[in-house]
Structure formats: C-alpha cells, structure tokens
Amino acid sequence: MKKLLALLLAAAMLLSFAACGEKEPDPVTDESTTLADETLDANATEAPSADATESATGETEPASVEDATGEATSEAASEEDSTAAEESTAPAKPASKDEIISYYNTAVNEAVAAKVGFNKLRYVDNEQLNAGFLLKTFGSLLYQFMGIGAENKYTMDVTKGQWEADLPHQYLRKSTLSAADVTNATCTANGNQYTIVMDVKGGKSYADKNSKSNSSPIDKCGICVGDADKSYFDHKTAIVIYDAIDDVLGGAKISESYNNAKVKAVIDSTTGHLVSLTVEYNISVVIDAAGGGNATGSSHTIYKNFKY
Numbered sequence: 001m002k003k004l005l006a007l008l009l010a011a012a013m014l015l016s017f018a019a020c021g022e023k024e025p026d027p028v029t030d031e032s033t034t035l036a037d038e039t040l041d042a043n044a045t046e047a048p049s050a051d052a053t054e055s056a057t058g059e060t061e062p063a064s065v066e067d068a069t070g071e072a073t074s075e076a077a078s079e080e081d082s083t084a085a086e087e088s089t090a091p092a093k094p095a096s097k098d099e100i101i102s103y104y105n106t107a108v109n110e111a112v113a114a115k116v117g118f119n120k121l122r123y124v125d126n127e128q129l130n131a132g133f134l135l136k137t138f139g140s141l142l143y144q145f146m147g148i149g150a151e152n153k154y155t156m157d158v159t160k161g162q163w164e165a166d167l168p169h170q171y172l173r174k175s176t177l178s179a180a181d182v183t184n185a186t187c188t189a190n191g192n193q194y195t196i197v198m199d200v201k202g203g204k205s206y207a208d209k210n211s212k213s214n215s216s217p218i219d220k221c222g223i224c225v226g227d228a229d230k231s232y233f234d235h236k237t238a239i240v241i242y243d244a245i246d247d248v249l250g251g252a253k254i255s256e257s258y259n260n261a262k263v264k265a266v267i268d269s270t271t272g273h274l275v276s277l278t279v280e281y282n283i284s285v286v287i288d289a290a291g292g293g294n295a296t297g298s299s300h301t302i303y304k305n306f307k308y
Contacts, residue, residue: 093189093269094196100185101177104196107267108175108222111274117160117307120171122234124148124283124297131293145229145244146236146285148297154231160307171232172303173222181217194269200261200281207242208253214239218261223279223301234279234301241285252289258282258299277303 094103127148144152158171177200184199203216212227214237219225223234229244238256245252261281268275279301286294 093194094187097182097185098179100187100196100198101179101182103187103194103267103272104198104263104265105175105177107265107272107274108172108277110272111306111308112172112174112222114308115161115163116172116274117158117162117305118172118303119305120156120158120301120303121153122147122155122299122301123150123153124299125150126282127295127297129293129295131287131295141245143295145241146283146295146297147299148295156232171224173224175222176220177217178220181220189269192268192270193275194267196263196265196267198263200263202257202259202261204255204257205237205239206253206255207238209246209250212239212242216258218258218263218279218281221263221279222277235299236283236285238285249287249289252287252292255286255288257284271308273308274303274306276306 094100124147127143129143143149146152147154156171163171177198181201182198183201185196186198187194187196189195198221200221201217203214203218205214205216206212214227216225216235216237219235219237224232225235225237226233227237227239227243229240233240235258236256238254241256242252242254258281261279264276264278264280266275266277267273279299281299282296283299284294284296286292
C-alpha cells in the first residue's frame with residue numbers, strides 16, 4: 001500500500017510539472033520602447049500650437065512658413081499700392097490743346113502771383129528799314145522805340161519781391177490765352193520737365209491822332225504789354241510807337257502787325273514752376289506820313305532763371 005501510494009504521489013507531481021511546462025510566459029513590456037512610440041504618435045498627429053511655442057521659448061513665432069511668407073507678400077503689395085497711389089496723384093502730362101494752354105496759363109499766373117525773380121532779355125534782329133527821307137532821318141529813333149538792333153537790347157534782372165517796390169513795371173503779365181488764340185500746341189516730357197510750344201495767331205494794331213485799335217493774341221501770353229511809350233513793354237504796338245513819336249509826327253498813321261508767333265515754355269512738372277519762357281515773332285511797322293515807310297524785324301523776349 002505504501003509503495004502504491006508513493007507511486008500515485010509521484011505520478012501526480014509529474015502531471016503537475018507537465019501542466020506548468022505547457023503554460024505560456026507573460027510578455028515582458030519594454031517601458032522605453034512604449035514611451036518612444038507614444039511620443040512619435042503624438043508628434044505625428046498633433047502639431048504644437050502657437051501658444052505652446054510661445055510659452056516654451058518666450059517668443060511668438062509665425063504659425064507656419066506659409067503665414068510668414070503671406071505676411072511679407074502682403075507688405076510688399078501694400079508698398080506697391082502706396083507707390084501707385086503716389087504716382088496717380090502726380091499731375092499728368094497735358095495732351096490736348098486745351099489742356100496744354102490751361103497748364104501753361106496756370107504756370108505763368110502762379111509766377112505772377114508769387115512775384116518771382118527772373119532775368120529778362122529782349123532784342124529785335126533781322127531788321128530792315130524801307131523809308132523815305134523823313135523816316136530815314138528818324139530811323140534810329142524808330143529803331144529805338146521798336147527795340148531793333150544790338151544797341152537797343154533790353155535787359156532786366158528782377159529780384160523776387162521787387163514787384164512791390166516797382167509795381168508799374170509789371171514785368172510779367174497774367175496769361176489769358178485760349179484755344180481761339182492758338183493754332184497748334186505740343187507738350188513733350190524730358191525728365192521732370194515739360195516743354196510746351198504753342199503757335200499763336202498773328203495780330204495787328206493801328207494808331208493815329210484820332211483812333212487806336214489792337215487785336216494781338218500774343219499780348220495774352222504773359223509778356224509785358226501796355227499802351228504807352230515804356231521801354232519795358234515787350235510788344236511795341238502801333239499805339240506805343242505813336243505815343244513815342246506823336247510830338248514829332250503828330251499827323252502820322254501807324255500800322256503794326258506780326259506773324260509766325262511762337263511761345264516756348266519749359267516748366268518743372270513736379271512743381272508747376274516756370275524754368276524758362278521765350279516769345280518770338282516777326283514784326284512789321286508801317287508809318288504813313290510825309291516821307292514815310294516801313295521797318296521790319298524779328299522780336300525775341302526771353303525770361304529765365306526764375307526764383308520762387
């Protein structure tokens with residue numbers, strides 16, 4: 001019995017060992033591997049927020065490269081828009097005849113209003129005198145009245161503000177030219193300057209003891225004109241010449257005319273200020289008196305070195 005019992009116990013132990021040998025071991029977890037995998041998964045599924053970046057570094061960073069690029073592009077676009085706006089506000093170059101005349105009138109009239117300083121030169125060349133005895137006797141005097149010849153050149157240096165102390169001279173007049181006075185007008189740009197060239201219609205004047213008349217579009221362009229014998233008048237009309245010689249030739253009848261009149265003005269396009277102004281035309285004077293005749297020449301009036 002004891003032997004049988006010992007065998008049964010031994011068999012039970014063997015069965016127990018066999019059962020334990022068939023049981024699979026529990027898997028061993030590697031903590032470091034699991035943590036790494038979890039970190040990678042978190043990075044792959046969720047990007048750090050702008051707030052998280054700011055709190056970690058202490059500085060605010062753009063949310064993405066695209067946003068930063070977009071902001072730079074927006075700033076560049078804003079600068080371009082600003083530049084375009086500035087360009088659009090700059091005065092455009094006048095194109096039509098009306099626009100050119102208006103632009104010219106404004107420039108001259110602003111110079112008059114500012115009582116600018118300038119240098120002025122006026123002379124008449126290409127002179128010819130066709131006269132009888134009496135006019136030949138007074139020819140040099142007539143030339144002087146007309147400003148003909150190198151010896152009769154007129155020059156004047158006007159300082160800014162001198163107009164106040166020397167008001168009667170009015171060295172430069174307001175311009176009142178209209179499209180009806182101009183046959184052709186052009187404007188060309190050269191850097192920051194506009195050059196305006198206008199062909200002005202011809203005109204004429206008449207004077208005797210009893211009547212006087214003047215129809216001269218050139219007088220509207222801003223040159224200094226008047227109806228008396230003054231050396232600073234640029235256009236010597238029949239009225240001015242008669243006033244100069246009536247003491248000697250009171251019975252004379254004087255006709256004056258001009259043609260091929262051209263006005264050229266250079267204007268600073270950024271300020272609208274005159275840079276230079278030139279007025280030229282061919283003049284003819286006919287004196288109907290004992291031994292009368294006529295005198296012709298080309299008149300040039302030049303304003304430059306404007307000081308505003």
